[in-house]
Amino acid sequence: MIPFLDLQQLNAPHQAAIETAVQRVVRSGWYILGQELTTFEKSFADYCEASHCVGVANGLDALQLILQAYDFPKDSEVIVPANTYIASVLSISFLGLVPVFVEPDPKTMLLDPARIEEKITYKTKAVLPVHLYGRSCEMAPVQEIASRFGLKIVTDCAQSHGATYAFSKKETLGDAAAFSFYPTKNLGALGDAGAVVTSDAELAKKIRYLRNYGSNKKYFNEYQGVNSRLDEMQAAVLNAKLPFLDRENQHRRELAQYYLNSIQLSELVLPPADRLDEDVWHLFVVRHPRRAAFIDYLLQCGIQTNIHYPLPIHHQKAYQQYSHLRLPITEQIHQEVVSLPLSPVLSLEQVAYICDCINQFKG
Ligand SMILES: Cc1ncc(COP(=O)(O)O)c(C=O)c1O
Incomplete structure (x- = not known):
């Protein structure tokens, strides 16, 4: 039988490096927000041609934290392709925002830029392109529409680690991008993990607080944040696999x-x-x-x-x-x-x- 995907086989070439990395974490005595995560955040930001990466607990949280950080008024609308995984839409509705579905391009099955403008209202605050199946959406027209209407581009890159648009990884990211490192992804951890990637320093800083109870100083909280941190064990596994x-x-x-x-x-x-x-x-x-x-x-x-x-x-x-x-x-x-x-x-x-x-x- 040819399996659809065999995770054990997928990780076998990395097994020795993963075991060394995991042992390093076990022995370090430091399991949350430590050196492994700092190293991964730097390497993955560089890999994506962006300035900042903030590790979080999973891809859904990455999307949600970007939208939370933008602090759009309740009932604001976010344009999203109707053909996507449910997480793209959950991130919107969970925050009390309204998903506005657009039909995909039948050839690529991805967001059709030609259908965005007709969906824009005074409540629209963002477009959420999804680079589904590992192919980047047509970002140039999305960028043009977003600039014209003052919309943020929040990109779902959960399936597109390493994909380019106009041969640039940076061009796929929009204002902020959410990655998932779910074990089956092109870059997969051994459990749940995710990241926000952006070149917006203020946004990255806010998401760093939000993922850690809204705090960057123990017991002092700037925002009502969540607990969504990429732990040291998963960061070490990702450090071993990223190269x-x-x-x-x-x-x-x-x-x-x-x-x-x-x-x-x-x-x-x-x-x-x-x-x-x-x-x-x-x-x-x-x-x-x-x-x-x-x-x-x-x-x-x-x-x-x-x-x-x-x-x-x-x-x-x-x-x-x-x-x-x-x-x-x-x-x-x-x-x-x-x-x-x-x-x-x-x-x-x-x-x-x-x-x-x-x-x-x-x-
Ligand atoms: C397109 C898309 N968006 C978001 C997610 C959510 O990622 P996670 O499972 O890490 O929360 C996934 C993962 O399955 C996905 O495929």
Whole structure:
């Protein structure tokens, strides 16, 4: 069986470095807000071509803390793609802000800049692009609209570590970006972890307070903050893995290129190949009009797949208030998408086998 993703295998090449790092933390006697985190924050800010990185407990908190730090009035609107993981939207509604859904571009399945302007009202304060599947949204037009209307760009980079736009990592970040280091991500910890990356010094400073009960001095609190710190153990694991991220992303690109060159099945819609080298291929998402049969067939071939995601946010029970919305592009995407295996430990031979099987699908 070719698994969709094998986390043990994924971390095996890093095992010795991770064990050394974890031992260092155990022996240090310092487990929260210490040297490992300081080192990681510096390295990851440099990696992202930004001035500041603030480690937090997970990607959802990273998004939420950015929005909290901006302190928008209650009921302010935040424009968000309707095709995303629910965390992007939870970060908005949790703070009493209003998510305004926009249909994605059907080709990229990402935020469609052409649909942003029609959603802007006097209550709009921010746009939240999501670089879903490891591909950056079209940031130049988003930037232009945001500047014209005075909106903040809060970017969800949970799936896009290392992705570029116009061959710049900085160009993907907007005013502030949220990263997740959930174990399956391109840069994954051994538990939950996240970070805010920004070149706005004031914002970074405020988020540093907010993640630590609103304080930077023990028992003196400037804000009503939260407890959302990236602990030393996870920071040490990330320090061990970060130097290999580019190499692993390159392997992902080679596999994606192989899929794109080799799959020839007329009904299967492949992801766009135009920015192969900028994309970090967190997921390789194809679309098939008879998805269930396609998935069953691949399983019979010994190939596990996944669906990112099966139910749109406006159809989730948690967001019943949006069930009346008609978002046909988003709805169709959710009915058709299938994620094929793709990871730094998947071999070209395995991908070749998957392509052969796909090309023989008669369903
Ligand atoms: C697009 C997107 N945004 C946000 C998140 C939230 O990250 P975390 O699981 O670390 O809270 C995820 C993670 O699954 C994600 O895929």
